Amino acid sequence: MSQAPATPGAADDDVHDEPIPMMQQLIDNPFLLLFLGVAMPTVLYIVWGVMEIVGIPLAK
Amino acid sequence: MAVNRNFRTCPSTGLVYHEPAEKLIRWNAVAGVVSLLVGGVLALLVTLTRWPAVKLLPPDWFYLVLTAHGLDMLVFWIIFFEIAVLYFAASTLLKCRLATPKVAWVAFWLMIVGAITNNIAVFKGDSSVMFTSYVPMGAHPLFYLGFILFAVGALVACFVFFGTLVVGKAEKTYNGSIPLVTFGAVTAAIIAVFTIAAGAIILIPTFLWSVGLVSHIDSLMYRTVWWAFGHSSQQINVAAHVSVWYAIAAIVFGAKPMSEKVSRGAFVLYILFLQLASAHHLLADPGLTSNWKIFNTSYAMYLAVLASMVHGLTVPGAIEVAQRGKGFNKGLFEWLRKAPWGNPCFSGMFMSLVGFGFLGGISGVMMGTEQLNLIIHNTIYVPGHFHATVVVGTTLAFMALTYFLIPTLFRRELMFPGMAKWQTYVYGLGMMGFSVFMMGAGTLGVPRRHWDMAFSGAALPHEFPGAAYLMMGLMAVSGVLATVGGAMYLVNTVGSVFFGKKIVTPDFKRVPVREGMAPARPPEPAVAPAGHGAIGAGGFVAPGTFVLAMVFLTSFVLYYFVNWKYLSTVWPLK
Amino acid sequence: MSAIEPPAQRVWWKQPLDRVEGTWIVIAFAWCMVMFFMMPYWHVYGKQNLSNEAYRSSPEAFLAKAQAMVDKHTVRTVTEQNIPVVHPVPGADVYLVARLWQWWPVLELEEGQTYRLHIMSTDWLHGFSLQPENINIQVHPGYEHVVTLTPTKEGTYSIICNEYCGINHHTMASKLYVVKPKKS
Ligand code: HEM
Ligand SMILES: [Cu+2]
Numbered sequence: 176m177s178q179a180p181a182t183p184g185a186a187d188d189d190v191h192d193e194p195i196p197m198m199q200q201l202i203d204n205p206f207l208l209l210f211l212g213v214a215m216p217t218v219l220y221i222v223w224g225v226m227e228i229v230g231i232p233l234a235k
Numbered sequence: 236m237a238v239n240r241n242f243r244t245c246p247s248t249g250l251v252y253h254e255p256a257e258k259l260i261r262w263n264a265v266a267g268v269v270s271l272l273v274g275g276v277l278a279l280l281v282t283l284t285r286w287p288a289v290k291l292l293p294p295d296w297f298y299l300v301l302t303a304h305g306l307d308m309l310v311f312w313i314i315f316f317e318i319a320v321l322y323f324a325a326s327t328l329l330k331c332r333l334a335t336p337k338v339a340w341v342a343f344w345l346m347i348v349g350a351i352t353n354n355i356a357v358f359k360g361d362s363s364v365m366f367t368s369y370v371p372m373g374a375h376p377l378f379y380l381g382f383i384l385f386a387v388g389a390l391v392a393c394f395v396f397f398g399t400l401v402v403g404k405a406e407k408t409y410n411g412s413i414p415l416v417t418f419g420a421v422t423a424a425i426i427a428v429f430t431i432a433a434g435a436i437i438l439i440p441t442f443l444w445s446v447g448l449v450s451h452i453d454s455l456m457y458r459t460v461w462w463a464f465g466h467s468s469q470q471i472n473v474a475a476h477v478s479v480w481y482a483i484a485a486i487v488f489g490a491k492p493m494s495e496k497v498s499r500g501a502f503v504l505y506i507l508f509l510q511l512a513s514a515h516h517l518l519a520d521p522g523l524t525s526n527w528k529i530f531n532t533s534y535a536m537y538l539a540v541l542a543s544m545v546h547g548l549t550v551p552g553a554i555e556v557a558q559r560g561k562g563f564n565k566g567l568f569e570w571l572r573k574a575p576w577g578n579p580c581f582s583g584m585f586m587s588l589v590g591f592g593f594l595g596g597i598s599g600v601m602m603g604t605e606q607l608n609l610i611i612h613n614t615i616y617v618p619g620h621f622h623a624t625v626v627v628g629t630t631l632a633f634m635a636l637t638y639f640l641i642p643t644l645f646r647r648e649l650m651f652p653g654m655a656k657w658q659t660y661v662y663g664l665g666m667m668g669f670s671v672f673m674m675g676a677g678t679l680g681v682p683r684r685h686w687d688m689a690f691s692g693a694a695l696p697h698e699f700p701g702a703a704y705l706m707m708g709l710m711a712v713s714g715v716l717a718t719v720g721g722a723m724y725l726v727n728t729v730g731s732v733f734f735g736k737k738i739v740t741p742d743f744k745r746v747p748v749r750e751g752m753a754p755a756r757p758p759e760p761a762v763a764p765a766g767h768g769a770i771g772a773g774g775f776v777a778p779g780t781f782v783l784a785m786v787f788l789t790s791f792v793l794y795y796f797v798n799w800k801y802l803s804t805v806w807p808l809k
Numbered sequence: 810m811s812a813i814e815p816p817a818q819r820v821w822w823k824q825p826l827d828r829v830e831g832t833w834i835v836i837a838f839a840w841c842m843v844m845f846f847m848m849p850y851w852h853v854y855g856k857q858n859l860s861n862e863a864y865r866s867s868p869e870a871f872l873a874k875a876q877a878m879v880d881k882h883t884v885r886t887v888t889e890q891n892i893p894v895v896h897p898v899p900g901a902d903v904y905l906v907a908r909l910w911q912w913w914p915v916l917e918l919e920e921g922q923t924y925r926l927h928i929m930s931t932d933w934l935h936g937f938s939l940q941p942e943n944i945n946i947q948v949h950p951g952y953e954h955v956v957t958l959t960p961t962k963e964g965t966y967s968i969i970c971n972e973y974c975g976i977n978h979h980t981m982a983s984k985l986y987v988v989k990p991k992k993s
């Protein structure tokens with residue numbers, strides 16, 4: 176373990192800053208976006224599409 | 236295991252390179268350029284064969300070469316270069332060490348082995364199935380295996396990218412949110428994860444089918460899932476080249492985004508909706524309902540098109556604001572006239588933006604419309620469209636970026652700066668002509684992936700009108716011009732990287748950096764900056780860009796409805 | 810700060826939009842809505858909509874149906890290969906087989922009449938491309954696609970294949986004849 180790196184100009188001013196808005200927090204979170212970006216097309220494109228193909232009736 | 240924390244600061248740009256990342260960026264970029272070289276030679280052969288007056292290759296070679304051209308360009312060139320961009324955007328822009336360089340090397344070698352294996356399979360001659368490799372036409376198992384190895388490598392590389400974001404945050408190498416360009420790279424990487432997952436879902440069973448372990452692959456299922464991979468991978472390109480536009484605007488002009496919220500919001504729309512549009516490849520297929528087709532092909536109500544239209548405004552808008560701030564504030568377009576048109580970095584980026592929007596964007600949305608697709612599907616209009624997006628858009632943007640990277644990343648001077656000035660124009664304009672003539676021929680019904688539009692040997696041949704032959708001839712001439720432009724790029728980059736004059740900096744040293752390297756955020760101004768000051772006109776900070784945007788919209792609307800008019804004249808169908 | 814550096818403000822979400830951006834977003838969004846609603850609109854008011862009617866089928870079953878039609882309605886043959894030309898009853902079900910490297914049989918339809926055209930491949934993927942109308946439909950093996958179509962003008966049309974289907978892809982071309990309705 177190295178010594179605790181002291182950031183010059185302590186970061187504790189942040190405490191007084193206004194909170195980060197919800198939307199910004201969301202956009203700043205790459206893993207949440209990763210989840211959404213994979214889930215959306217998986218459900219809307221692949222799952223829905225495959226269900227339609229499976230449901231094609233047999234020819235008479 | 237000691238972590239390499241050596242960094243170098245580029246004296247000419249101030250950018251910071253982590254030693255292992257630097258090497259990886261270089262190697263990935265070089266692998267990309269080598270693929271471009273191979274693909275470029277093949278492009279010339281394909282073009283000369285589709286030139287009705289030349290018809291260079293026999294059919295078996297034509298289809299072989301076309302398969303290899305598609306793969307080497309669309310998959311290997313673009314993705315290698317994109318991985319370089321991802322590492323750059325995470326490590327250099329966040330001033331952060333690259334997470335797990337060893338794993339990144341594994342990824343690199345997987346991709347190399349995959350690309351070579353796949354090329355071997357194609358050049359052996361029994362895998363001329365096009366890069367789409369639609370079943371039930373089968374390729375040699377090595378074809379799929381190479382593809383899969385490459386994709387796994389690329390997926391690992393994406394996770395190295397995400398890992399680097401985590402390291403940067405944990406080690407506080409930057410303050411606040413990540414830069415916009417890095418955010419664009421995040422968008423590209425997210426799309427890449429979905430892309431590769433979809434590729435795995437379909438290519439692994441197909442590989443097993445090719446070795447006889449699976450008995451049947453359904454062709455409609457294949458096309459549906461394959462395009463979740465094939466088209467999403469084009470969306471990686473869009474996210475990547477839009478990021479490159481922002482980066483070049485920042486590098487050349489010091490332009491800052493007009494507003495972070497709008498640009499990032501547009502990228503979020505990409506993340507959520509861009510990939511749905513894979514459905515536009517299936518509009519002419521049986522069995523899928525119109526509900527599925529309309530919802531998906533329109534990116535859920537064109538929300539990703541909205542995002543592209545936003546980027547198309549904010550990138551030049553940011554440039555305009557920066558230029559006006561420097562005093563080029565006269566009239567509507569002084570900022571644009573006085574732009575550095577002799578700098579290939581800028582001219583390439585700007586042509587990429589205009590070409591992608593006007594040619595690639597408008598044509599893409601048009602043919603991605605459920606009914607309009609009927610008069611376009613599988614004609615040569617389609618390659619016309621995607622050479623405008625992925626060549627004028629992505630490839631040209633990457634070329635422009637290379638001119639910036641050679642001095643800063645490779646520390647070499649450009650060998651032929653005069654040639655570089657012209658290269659972007661020859662390539663860009665050649666390719667724009669090429670795309671437009673392909674679209675023209677497609678409108679007249681000429682099929683894509685087709686050896687002979689005169690149908691020699693057919694019992695009941697079709698005769699295309701003279702105009703279609705003319706279009707194909709003009710297409711080939713422009714294509715040859717574009718290949719010249721491509722050769723100019725390759726000579727210059729390969730020459731400079733390997734033999735260019737080294738840029739030596741006195742007193743250069745690599746600096747080891749420790750955690751917590753980002754300086755504290757400077758205190759924010761007490762009052763929020765009041766807009767952009769006294770620039771612009773009519774309350775608009777970027778009136779010139781707005782006018783250009785309206786010109787774009789007008790062309791878009793006209794072209795869109797012209798095609799509906801044309802559709803309304805063909806045979807009624809239900 | 811520039812786009813390659815972190816945003817200058819810690820909270821950038823609240824930065825107000827520029828007027829150019831706001832105006833453009835509104836205009837662009839409106840245009841997106843127009844484009845979106847054009848598709849359902851055309852389903853209701855337009856005449857050219859690709860049918861979604863399709864069935865899972867087998868090459869044998871499909872060939873049998875096509876053969877039955879050929880046996881009943883062949884009027885002549887064309888080329889040295891004696892490809893049958895079929896003149897089906899207006900309004901009837903019509904079958905078109907796509908296979909390496911041929912469209913079979915040749916169809917003769919009547920102007921202004923509506924047909925239910927069944928298309929299927931018996932081997933690989935093919936592309937139905939009607940020229941010079943330029944109507945293009947993907948043809949799958951195993952999926953019988955039923956398209957209702959109405960030829961509007963007499964003449965000789967071509968059906969070419971525009972999905973790559975192997976080495977003789979460029980020879981996969983055929984005709985479709987449209988004739989004036991016979992008065993009877
Ligand atoms: C000088 C540059 C280039 C020229 C002259 C050129 C020319 C061509 C031609 C003539 C075709 C055949 C179209 C057909 O018959 O269907 C083609 C196909 C294609 N090209 Fe290019 N090309 C160039 C660069 C690129 C680049 C940079 C990319 C990708 C980044 C690319 C991607 C493709 C793809 C994906 C296909 C389709 C292959 C297929 O249908 O399977 N091309 N190109
Ligand atoms: Cu065919």
Ligand SMILES: [Cu+2]
Pocket residue numbers: 935936970971972973974975978979981
């Ligand atoms: Cu074919």
